[in-house]
Amino acid sequence: MVRSVIAVIASYVLMLVLQVATFMTVYTVMGANWSFKPRAFQASTRWTLMQFAVVLVTAAIAGFVCAIISKSGKAPLALAGLVLLLGLALGATKVMTQPADAHEVRFGPVSNRDAMQKARHPAWVIFLGPFIGAAGVVIGGKLKRRG
Numbered sequence: 001m002v003r004s005v006i007a008v009i010a011s012y013v014l015m016l017v018l019q020v021a022t023f024m025t026v027y028t029v030m031g032a033n034w035s036f037k038p039r040a041f042q043a044s045t046r047w048t049l050m051q052f053a054v055v056l057v058t059a060a061i062a063g064f065v066c067a068i069i070s071k072s073g074k075a076p077l078a079l080a081g082l083v084l085l086l087g088l089a090l091g092a093t094k095v096m097t098q099p100a101d102a103h104e105v106r107f108g109p110v111s112n113r114d115a116m117q118k119a120r121h122p123a124w125v126i127f128l129g130p131f132i133g134a135a136g137v138v139i140g141g142k143l144k145r146r147g
Contacts, residue, residue: 007070008079015062015083015133022054024112032110039105041118048125052132059083059133063140076141080134087130095123 027035035047043051062083063076070076104118 004070004072004075004078007066007068007072007075008082010069011062011066011076011079011137012082014065015058015137018058018061019054022058023051026050026054027112027115032106032115035115036106036110036119039107040120041104041106041115042120043125048121051125052129055129055132056136056139059136060140060143063137063142064144065140066137067141067144073141076137076144080137080141083137084130084134087133088127091126091130094126 035044036042037044063079066076066079067073098120106118110118
């Protein structure tokens with residue numbers, strides 16, 4: 001039981017670290033013009049698709065690591081539930097507390113910090129992410145069982 005709890009917590013932290021590192025790297029390499037729609041802070045379609053791919057892959061890695069650490073098929077399911085519940089809760093919080101889009105015009109270089117603070121995503125993107133993450137965890141957990 002303790003091993004499974006440690007596996008879930010460690011895998012969740014790993015997933016978050018991988019996602020933050022990947023998003024920061026992609027943004028640094030590709031820049032604001034690739035990441036946002038022209039002259040705006042709305043995420044581009046390219047960014048949204050990349051975001052979903054990163055969430056799926058990092059969640060699968062986390063599910064795989066969770067299964068390895070826990071040596072149980074149930075721990076990745078618990079991790080998937082955690083990813084889904086926390087993701088939906090954080091998404092709801094973001095939607096409720098995010099200031100209305102003031103249609104701020106983007107010009108010049110935008111730092112990683114400003115990009116994270118000012119980026120706007122449609123609500124469906126915010127709420128689809130946790131489902132993709134949970135699916136990725138389950139996929140990763142099943143990969144370990146096959147291996």
